Amino acid sequence: MLYRVRQFIQALLAGAKHIDYYWVSEVLPPNLYKLYLEMPRYEQVHSYRVAQDIARSSNDPYLLQAALLHDVGKVYGKHRMSMLGRCLAVILDKFSPRLLRCLAREHYPFWSFYLYIHHPEIGADKILRAGGDQQVAYIIRNHHTRTHDTAISLLHKVDSSR
Numbered sequence: 001m002l003y004r005v006r007q008f009i010q011a012l013l014a015g016a017k018h019i020d021y022y023w024v025s026e027v028l029p030p031n032l033y034k035l036y037l038e039m040p041r042y043e044q045v046h047s048y049r050v051a052q053d054i055a056r057s058s059n060d061p062y063l064l065q066a067a068l069l070h071d072v073g074k075v076y077g078k079h080r081m082s083m084l085g086r087c088l089a090v091i092l093d094k095f096s097p098r099l100l101r102c103l104a105r106e107h108y109p110f111w112s113f114y115l116y117i118h119h120p121e122i123g124a125d126k127i128l129r130a131g132g133d134q135q136v137a138y139i140i141r142n143h144h145t146r147t148h149d150t151a152i153s154l155l156h157k158v159d160s161s162r
C-alpha cells in the first residue's frame with residue numbers, strides 16, 4: 001500500500017521527471033512508440049523508470065518493450081484511469097476486492113475501476129492490434145499474474161517497487 005502512495009506522489013511530480021525519448025524510441029518499434037506517447041505523462045514516467053530498472057539486469061528486447069508499455073491498457077479509447085480513480089481502486093482492492101470487481105464496469109463513473117482491473121488484457125490487445133510481438137503482448141497480459149515466468153516475475157517485482 002505504501003508504494004502506491006509513493007506512486008501517487010510521483011505521479012503528481014511526473015512533469016518534472018526526465019524521460020530519454022531517444023532511448024524509448026530505440027527500444028520500441030515505431031508503431032508501439034506511438035502507443036507510448038499516447039499515455040499520460042505520469043504513466044510514461046512510471047513505465048520509463050520500470051524499463052530503466054529492468055535494463056540494468058536484462059537486455060531481453062521483448063521484456064523491455066513490455067516494461068515500457070505494461071500499463072498502456074489504462075488508456076482505452078477516450079477513457080483513462082484518473083489518479084483519483086486509481087487511489088480509490090487501490091483502497092477498495094485492499095479492503096473489498098469483491099466490491100471493486102462489482103463496480104468495475106464499462107460505463108461512467110466506473111471507468112477507472114474497470115481499467116484498474118482489466119488494463120492487462122486491454123493493453124495486450126492494443127499491442128497485437130498495433131502489430132506488436134506476441135511475446136510482448138503475453139508479458140503485458142500477465143503482468144499482474146502470479147507466475148514462474150522469469151520475465152514476468154522481474155517486471156512484476158520492479159513494477160511493485162516503482
Ligand SMILES: [Fe+2]
Nearest residue numbers: 070071143144
Ligand atoms: Fe499494471
Ligand SMILES: [Fe+2]
Nearest residue numbers: 046070071159
Ligand atoms: Fe505499472
